[in-house]
């Protein structure tokens with residue numbers, strides 16, 4: 001077994017005999033007859049794969065002697081027949097658009113996590129069917145659809161004059177879409193709408209209902225004493241607002257809800273261990289949650305929302321720069337299986353800025369006023385919230401070379417059956433304790449989708465800027481995106497296209513635009529490419545200068561991984577896999593034009609010839625605009641209190657042979673202490689395979705290893721990010737860990753941030769000028785002594801790794817908190833070590 005092949009580790013050092021029961025599989029809800037009938041009904045379309053034995057001795061199930069208590073309420077469930085069947089569009093001639101729903105202070109939106117049957121098929125030999133959770137959104141306020149590319153091109157007919165409002169054609173189009181039901185559009189698509197936060201400087205609400213099917217519990221355990229790591233609670237969920245600057249909300253990890261808000265739920269008490277085991281709980285109770293609280297749970301330590309239950313989240317917000325975040329489940333143990341198909345963009349629109357773009361952008365110098373106006377003209381014509389969203393999803397179903405479900409497949413298809421970690425959506429559990437696969441997977445290949453479609457065609461106009469918002473919700477692999485031309489022999493050559501970065505992870509670049517260029521060692525020419533780790537977003541302009549047919553590819557650009565050495569599904573670049581002789585099937589996206597390519601084709605890019613009367617848009621120089629980030633208190637780094645508190649975190653575990661952990665510890669063995677309001681300076685090591693993600697605050701890069709800055713301008717000191725993976729340092733195994741980990745990187749990454757709730761924190765109350773000008777009255781600074789501790793988190797954004805314990809509680813504590821040790825312990829990295837590959841490499 002390759003060292004990086006899987007993140008699983010066993011025996012789990014943290015497991016005790018009284019672990020939380022994984023209430024999944026022990027007693028199938030359906031009777032044996034019903035299960036048999038279901039299989040008979042689905043036999044036509046499903047393969048009958050091998051039965052897998054369940055229930056090993058170690059994985060979290062209580063001994064059979066534990067009392068089985070009946071559930072008081074049968075939770076409402078969707079019958080299998082009412083599940084929609086979503087057929088993934090194959091190579092559609094247009095990019096599917098993502099519907100938009102506005103979140104205002106008055107209109108709450110409702111999110112339902114519910115199962116859908118998904119079919120994706122190129123042909124009989126290359127098809128996949130499975131059942132998966134996805135979001136369905138109702139409420140909120142429908143928003144006009146994005147103008148199409150042609151309308152944008154018209155609006156951009158001149159590079160320097162396109163600073164006015166959209167032309168009448170586009171406006172008319174938008175009017176037409178205004179009353180179109182965005183909810184209708186979701187039914188047959190794997191796409192949750194983009195939620196557009198209109199309630200900047202105010203509060204908005206989201207109600208989340210878990211409508212996943214419940215498979216039954218074996219037993220009601222005693223109260224668990226410890227959080228479980230590893231895949232578990234696969235039907236439980238919650239909500240994370242990734243990229244939104246909001247209150248972390250959580251007060252404790254042991255309470256049922258926020259203490260302050262738990263009005264109609266009984267206090268956690270001894271013996272209250274499982275939602276379904278507690279006769280006092282009913283599905284009618286709605287728990288109120290403040291902020292981005294991923295620790296909230298309707299049962300202790302489960303940190304999540306049981307099937308049938310609803311949580312009502314309220315998010316108080318200060319002013320934030322426009323940008324794209326995303327919403328997705330973050331329940332510890334089930335995130336890895338839910339997030340790949342349950343996620344949606346979460347947008348702070350430019351329209352909230354009271355004075356428009358000049359509130360945020362100013363010319364970097366007098367000398368660049370011309371190009372600055374050109375840039376603002378393009379941005380005005382294609383506002384962030386209406387510009388084209390490209391959401392990259394992946395369905396992980398890769399087989400191993402021997403035809404077995406591969407490690408890191410969702411939902412743990414490759415988990416040892418003995419561990420019992422199989423998704424109830426994907427397996428029927430039979431009375432004899434074996435599991436029958438409900439999915440079929442002929443080709444055994446991963447699938448990369450763009451906006452829920454396979455290899456859709458995106459239309460551009462030559463020499464014309466298009467603004468894109470890219471979002472990598474692939475939870476395991478990173479992307480190195482380039483525009484390529486596929487030649488007749490299947491080889492690729494770079495297309496005459498460039499990518500300009502405007503912002504990333506919901507924060508504009510300090511100086512923009514930045515024409516992306518990478519030239520790693522060994523590359524002959526520089527390429528304009530975009531590196532996106534799992535969870536990253538990018539606000540970009542793209543421009544292709546020659547009409548023709550191209551592809552947007554990953555794995556054809558300058559960066560590659562040494563798969564032969566690493567053999568890890570998650571250290572790969574998507575599309576850049578071992579040669580066919582290695583035995584692993586490549587992604588389906590490597591199939592294009594009747595050939596198997598060496599890179600993954602995510603989309604076809606059709607560059608149409610522009611109207612001959614339209615002059616070509618000029619290339620934008622770098623750094624013509626300065627973003628006035630200091631107008632947002634949490635981004636005004638010169639005002640952060642000095643000195644910064646220094647802590648260090650390493651994701652690469654010597655103890656576990658290179659697998660992910662936090663300074664050799666697993667969730668929740670340790671806590672990182674962060675005093676509220678303090679300025680933190682963190683060294684991040686070993687993030688070349690494991691993307692670092694901190695909740696509720698972006699981090700500002702203060703130093704970077706030369707292995708990154710010398711080969712690409714993707715990251716520069718001063719940039720803000722909320723997910724960071726430096727694949728540039730990957731040199732393959734064996735490597736020496738010389739600081740930043742993975743490669744011979746030299747210095748570690750350092751990054752700073754300040755632990756502020758922000759919307760109500762005294763003198764740093766939310767950018768009052770912008771909020772007041774936008775018509776919001778600033779929240780009064782809270783009275784003294786209202787500091788309440790908060791529990792936040794950072795983790796590896798390969799979410800299965802996070803589920804497995806590569807995460808750490810970030811405790812925002814108040815100055816005189818008696819529960820915090822004195823002196824406050826600070827995190828330090830393990831001594832530098834040299835990691836070698838496992839002997840069987």
Ligand SMILES: *[C@@H]1O[C@H](CO)[C@@H](O)[C@H](O)[C@H]1NC(C)=O
Nearest residue numbers: 165166167168169170171172
């Ligand atoms: C756009 O519409 C306005 C108001 O209806 C009209 O005055 C103007 O002439 C129109 N402009 C174009 C370019 O059609």
Ligand SMILES: *[C@@H]1O[C@H](CO)[C@@H](O)[C@H](O)[C@H]1NC(C)=O
Nearest residue numbers: 201202203290314315316779
């Ligand atoms: C937003 O919600 C918070 C927490 O419930 C509350 O303190 C605050 O007053 C609300 N703000 C507005 C503008 O409604």
Ligand SMILES: *[C@@H]1O[C@H](CO)[C@@H](O)[C@H](O)[C@H]1NC(C)=O
Nearest residue numbers: 399403404405441442443444
């Ligand atoms: C891939 O694995 C599935 C079982 O998960 C099996 O049905 C299928 O035949 C395999 N395909 C290949 C090409 O190995």
Ligand SMILES: *[C@@H]1O[C@H](CO)[C@@H](O)[C@H](O)[C@H]1NC(C)=O
Nearest residue numbers: 562563564565731732733734
């Ligand atoms: C990949 O790794 C293998 C094994 O360590 C090594 O022999 C090979 O030279 C590496 N290839 C590249 C291109 O670095």
Ligand SMILES: *[C@@H]1O[C@H](CO)[C@@H](O)[C@H](O)[C@H]1NC(C)=O
Nearest residue numbers: 630631632636637638639640
């Ligand atoms: C940002 O911080 C600096 C340094 O403390 C301060 O002088 C400045 O007023 C702040 N900017 C804004 C817009 O609050």
Ligand SMILES: [Cu+2]
Nearest residue numbers: 660690796801
């Ligand atoms: Cu990881």
